[in-house]
Amino acid sequence: MPSNNTSQTTSEKNESNSDQPTVRLRGIGVSAGIVMGRVLYFGQELESVPERELSQDEVESEVSRFQEALNLSYAQLEEIKEHVAEVLGEKDASIFDAHMMLVADQVIHDEVVSGIREQRRNAEFVYKDVVSRYTEALQDMKDSYVRDRLTDIRDVASRVIRNLQGDEVQEIHQLSSPRVVVAHDLSPSDTASMEHEQVLGFITAIGSRTSHTALVARSSGIPAVVGAKDILKYAVNGDFIIFDGNRGDVIIRPSEEDVSYYEKRMEEQDHWFRNIEKEVALPPITLDGFRVQLSANIELPEEVENIKKSYGVGIGLFRTEYLFVNQSELPTEQEQFEAYRQVTQEILPQSVIIRTVDIGGDKFLSHIQTPNELNPFLGVRAVRFSLAKPDIFMTQLRAILRASAYGKVRVMFPMIGTVEETKSVVAYVKEAQNQLRDEGYDFNRYLDIGIMVELPASAMLADQLAPHVDFFSIGTNDLIQYTLAADRANPEIAYLYQPSHPSIIRLMHNVVRAAYDHGKWVSVCGEMAADPVLIPLIMGMGIHELSMSSVALGPVKRLIRRMRMYEAEEMLQSVFACETSDEVYQLCEQFVQERAPELLPG
Amino acid sequence: MEEEKTASRTCRLNNKLGLHARPASVLARKANEFEAEIRIALADGGEEVNAKSIMEIMMLAAECGAELHVTAKGEDAEEALDAIEQHLTNNFGEE
Numbered sequence: 001m002p003s004n005n006t007s008q009t010t011s012e013k014n015e016s017n018s019d020q021p022t023v024r025l026r027g028i029g030v031s032a033g034i035v036m037g038r039v040l041y042f043g044q045e046l047e048s049v050p051e052r053e054l055s056q057d058e059v060e061s062e063v064s065r066f067q068e069a070l071n072l073s074y075a076q077l078e079e080i081k082e083h084v085a086e087v088l089g090e091k092d093a094s095i096f097d098a099h100m101m102l103v104a105d106q107v108i109h110d111e112v113v114s115g116i117r118e119q120r121r122n123a124e125f126v127y128k129d130v131v132s133r134y135t136e137a138l139q140d141m142k143d144s145y146v147r148d149r150l151t152d153i154r155d156v157a158s159r160v161i162r163n164l165q166g167d168e169v170q171e172i173h174q175l176s177s178p179r180v181v182v183a184h185d186l187s188p189s190d191t192a193s194m195e196h197e198q199v200l201g202f203i204t205a206i207g208s209r210t211s212h213t214a215l216v217a218r219s220s221g222i223p224a225v226v227g228a229k230d231i232l233k234y235a236v237n238g239d240f241i242i243f244d245g246n247r248g249d250v251i252i253r254p255s256e257e258d259v260s261y262y263e264k265r266m267e268e269q270d271h272w273f274r275n276i277e278k279e280v281a282l283p284p285i286t287l288d289g290f291r292v293q294l295s296a297n298i299e300l301p302e303e304v305e306n307i308k309k310s311y312g313v314g315i316g317l318f319r320t321e322y323l324f325v326n327q328s329e330l331p332t333e334q335e336q337f338e339a340y341r342q343v344t345q346e347i348l349p350q351s352v353i354i355r356t357v358d359i360g361g362d363k364f365l366s367h368i369q370t371p372n373e374l375n376p377f378l379g380v381r382a383v384r385f386s387l388a389k390p391d392i393f394m395t396q397l398r399a400i401l402r403a404s405a406y407g408k409v410r411v412m413f414p415m416i417g418t419v420e421e422t423k424s425v426v427a428y429v430k431e432a433q434n435q436l437r438d439e440g441y442d443f444n445r446y447l448d449i450g451i452m453v454e455l456p457a458s459a460m461l462a463d464q465l466a467p468h469v470d471f472f473s474i475g476t477n478d479l480i481q482y483t484l485a486a487d488r489a490n491p492e493i494a495y496l497y498q499p500s501h502p503s504i505i506r507l508m509h510n511v512v513r514a515a516y517d518h519g520k521w522v523s524v525c526g527e528m529a530a531d532p533v534l535i536p537l538i539m540g541m542g543i544h545e546l547s548m549s550s551v552a553l554g555p556v557k558r559l560i561r562r563m564r565m566y567e568a569e570e571m572l573q574s575v576f577a578c579e580t581s582d583e584v585y586q587l588c589e590q591f592v593q594e595r596a597p598e599l600l601p602g
Numbered sequence: 603m604e605e606e607k608t609a610s611r612t613c614r615l616n617n618k619l620g621l622h623a624r625p626a627s628v629l630a631r632k633a634n635e636f637e638a639e640i641r642i643a644l645a646d647g648g649e650e651v652n653a654k655s656i657m658e659i660m661m662l663a664a665e666c667g668a669e670l671h672v673t674a675k676g677e678d679a680e681e682a683l684d685a686i687e688q689h690l691t692n693n694f695g696e697e
Contacts, residue, residue, distance in 0.1 A: 098627035098656065105630075107655035134657055141663050149660050152623040 022253050023235075027228030028489070029248035030209050031217035032551060034266050035201035036259070039239040039252075040179035041232075042190065049161060052122040062116050066123035067109075069163040074103045076159065084192045092192060095152070102156040124164040131157040151187070180243070182235050186213045196220050203243060203250060205231050208489065215322060217245070218549065219300040225250055272598070276554035280310060284557045286539075288564040293545040294553055295350075297525060301339055304346045307550050314350030316547020317412075317473070317525040318343060320357050320396070330392065336399035344407035351408030353450065353473070353547075354400050356393070358382040358414040377487070382415035387424060397432040405442035412473055416451040417458050422468045425449075452525075454478035459507035462514035472515050473547070476526025480504055498581035499528045500588065505537065505575060512541050523547055532559045532599040536591045537584070539565065540572030555599050562595040607638075609680050610673040612645050613690045620665045623656070625689075630656040632685055638676030640686065645669035653686065 054062055081096035102108075108130060115126035131153065138150050178200045183190070185206050191213070199222055204213050207226030217224030223245030235241060235252045242262050243250040251258050284292045295316030296307045307313065323331040323339060331339075343352055360381030373379035386393040400411050413425045429449055436443050453459050454475035462472065476499060481488060483503055486496035498504070508524075515522040523545035528534050530552035536559075538546065548556065571591055578584045592599055617625050633640045633653040640653035644664060651658035653672070664670060670690060674682040 094624055097631075098623035101627040101630055101656040102623075105655050105657045106634075107652055108657055134661060137661060149622055153657070153660070 020239075020253055022251065022255055022258070025228045025230055025234070025250040025252070027203070027225040027231070027248045027250060028207070028209065029224075029244060029246045030207075030214035030226050031202075031222060031224040032246040033201070033221075033223030034242070034244050034246075034262055034269060035180060035223045036240070036242045036262060036266075037178065037180045037200040039182050039235050039237055039241050041235070041237045042181050042183040042186070049124040049128050049165070050122070051125045054116075054120045054122065056120070059117055059120060062123050063113050066112060066116065066127065066164065069123070069160055070103055070109070072163045073156070073160045074100055076163075077103065077156075080193050087192050098152060099156050102153065103160065124161050127164070128157070128161060180241050182231055182241075184232060186216075191216045196222060201243060201245060202226075203228050203231050203235075203241070205229055212325070215299050219298070219303045221306075221551075273554075275598075276558060279558055279561070280554060281312075282557070282561065284560045286560055286563055286565050288566060290544065290565040292539070292560050293523070294557060295353075295523075295545070295547040296550045296553065297547050298343075298550075301343045301346075303550065304343050308347060308350075311550060311553050312350075313553065314408075315343065315347055315352040316523060316545070318352050318354045320355060321359065324357050324359060330395075333395045333399045333402075336396060337402045340400055340403035340409070341406045344403045344409050348407045351410065353410045353412050354403070355412045355414055355452070356383065356386055356396055356400075359385050377481070383413045383421060383425060384415065386413075387421065390428075393428060394432055394435075397428055398436060401429075401432055401436055401443040401447065402441055404444035404447050409444065410448040410450060410471070412450040412452060412471075414452045414475070415454060415478070416465070417455045419461070419464055419468065422451060422465055425451075426468060452478075453511050454482070454526075456483045456507060459511050462511040463517065466514050466518035466520050469520065471520055472511055472522040474508055474511055474522065474524045474526065474543075476504070476508075476524060476528035479507065479526065480528075483507060499531065499534055500537065500584040501581040502575075502578055502584065505541075505584065508538075508543075509541050512543055516542065521545065530556065532556055532596070533585065533588045533592050535559050536563060536568040536571055537575065537588055539563075540568035540570075540575070542569075559592060559596050559599055563591070567591070606675050607677060607679045608673065608675045609683050610671065611683055611687065612669050612671050613687045615664050615666060615668045615670055615690050616692070617666055617690075620668070621659055621662055623660065626656045626659040629659055629686070629689055630654055632689055633682070636674070636676070636678050636682040636685070638674040638679045638682045640672065640674045640682055642673075642686075643671050645671045 077096050077100045081093045081100070084096065085093035111130045112123065112127050115121070115130060116123055119126060135150055135153055138153070178198050180201045180203060181194070181199050182203045183205070185204050186202065201222055202213050202217050202224040204226045205228060207213055213224060213226055216222070223243070225243050225245055225248050228250050231250065239252055240254065241250065241252050242254045242258060254262070284294050286292070295314045296303070296311065297317040297319070298304065298307070298315055299319045300322055304315070307315070320336075323336060340354055358381070360376055360379060380388055386396070397411070400409065403409055411429065416422055416425070426449060429447070433443060433445060448470040450471035450473055451458065451465065451469050452475045453462065453472050454477075456479070458465060459479065466472070480497055480499055480501070484496050484498065484501060486493045488494050488497035512522055522543055524538055524543055525547040527548070529538060529546040530548035532555045535546070535556055546556065568591075571587060575584050575587055578587065589600065615621070621629070630653065641650045642653050642659065642662060643650040644662060646669065648662075650673075651662055653659065672683060672686050674680075676682070
């Protein structure tokens, strides 16, 4: 996915606390919320270090200074390792074993010590020189997975250098006051090493909606902007910064006008959230008595606790990519089983729909060689990947089935386009059930099987797919992208990505009719369900099950409680006459304006 | 002076991601348990590296399936090779 839609303007306004100009950047807003705070740079760049010539009698004390810095670095890493082991477990903490080994590496140690003695140069200069020889050699290797090793080496080397220079190594889990974490990118062990209470927000230079930073940010409710390309060029430690995790705007060293503008917006947001929260416990029932089934989409099991506590709804879409992406090894059946069981048990008495892995497109595994596809979104993605890798697919199905013995589980397959694929995935489920039965495992033998309808092909073919499955879930993001052939991350054609386009409404309506003709149920789990303005449209089609990210549950419920089902059905009739998505959107907006105007963006 | 024992063998690397930081650290830690000097090179050519140095191991651009030539020199050379071979072929205890 292109993530370089960064634009930037600078203004000459000076700030009272800084002589540097204000800088405005735009990245991709991936986790909503407005944040103001000071920057903490979280980086692995090798800073430039001063070169100093030593006199002969300084040499040995320089050698011991180097050894002390190594000892200190080792001890710091040991402490981080313990912290991460507590938060994430031993397996994820083991990367710090590797970092500790790098600090303790005898070859590097010997090279640096003899370098200090022979060149009579200061330790940081020699150390950086030695490490750079290795990093440069790695940099020349073309494999991206080999280059990943650079991150580990730079991370360690920059720690040693900071310790040599007597700079306080800012440990993110020991911050005295919350900060905005600014980085090139963040890995799972990076985010695990942070106390989330100490993090006001994340801004990274690279990334997309599905990168690790975005995932962690959304699941922990931390605002974030990714893909802010030039952030490292302009923002330094301690800079005051404002960003909007919804729109993707970032302002480094903002002017007074900026500050007061955003303060006002933060107040409005606060007020709005408090209002919504008051209604969280009320049921999602329309004024004419229709009860709508609301549920939440999750990307990480940690989200369940809050969803259960704050909203009391089930999980309509449990994305399982996190188990596969950014991991050095494929997840085992047991690991997957434990993750699925945890969510299944925690969400009880509600149910969970587990979606098999959607890899490909913009999400790739680091441990499987994926062919370079000219057009990955039209390539080996989602269920096509699963069907091409039967061992990985079976492992996941077995884990899901085993979890089904512990609560209310349903399984769902992404990107189905044909009847053959549908029959094939159903056969795999049966095969997994047979295996588990022979091995004596418990599982739900009547497990509901559903498919995501997110290709125009499956939307058109819904009547022929329906007999093979128990339910449909319409994935609007991809349905829109594939129907209108528009990548919404491409700013040049983002205008074509239109959720209210008449073609989308016709396709969705077709799916709903086919499902009901065959006595199957249908839900919507794309972002369309999270936009209150489009809710009357979806409900007017007869869809009464909506799954969305948890932050949208409040606003959507507010509208449901202020509208009547038959009014939405009436509105849909006028929608069918519309030629453009603007016309449709205006009808919807008017509908919401008359019932819950506070839901419309100000 | 007694002549030092030297032994060598060729093993296949089965780790899916190759010798990235984690398996490299396991390998280096294991190598450091032995007295013998242990060196590794890609069997089809390339520079030999010190198996006791995680940094040098990471420099081996060894991918999954690569054949590695391991040489050990010293009293416990054979034992060292057994241990290294076991780690390489059994994925360092990872799955």
